[in-house]
């Protein structure tokens with residue numbers, strides 16, 4: 001009887017150990033991500049100055065249509081058609097793509113800051129900028145379309 005009780009206690013301790021350890025690893029990753037995103041936001045605030053909080057203009061029907069076509073061609077492979085990254089990109093890329101349908105993720109940055117990320121990318125990340133590949137008009141159109149993905 002005592003042996004079984006002892007074993008049960010041991011199992012419980014082991015289970016708790018792995019549960020706590022597993023959770024703290026996850027939290028560490030989240031913490032790293034938060035630190036990185038906060039640093040990036042501060043850098044963008046410095047770069048954009050008083051423009052940081054300016055909203056980007058509302059889209060015209062033409063801009064949205066153009067933005068949608070380009071988004072689906074260039075961005076959806078990583079971020080998903082609906083803004084939700086497909087499972088395969090979450091497991092194969094060195095950094096998982098941001099879920100562009102989730103307001104709490106998207107709103108880490110202001111509109112101008114997200115536009116700037118789309119222009120210039122994020123250094124050391126699979127998120128590359130479009131500058132030099134697309135003109136400013138098309139880049140803005142893509143940004144405008146991404147606003148419609150936020151649920």
Ligand code: HEC
Nearest residue numbers: 074075078095096097098105106108114118122125126127
């Ligand atoms: C090769 C994969 C890949 C492609 C293609 C890609 N992205 Fe990303 N994107 C990422 C990754 C990965 C992140 C997360 C960056 C990080 O944590 O370093 C990201 C982050 C972002 C962010 C910041 C998200 C936030 O927290 O608000 C925006 C905005 C964004 N991408 C928009 C786009 C748009 C628009 C396109 C198309 C022009 C695009 N991305 C194309 C991989 C990609």
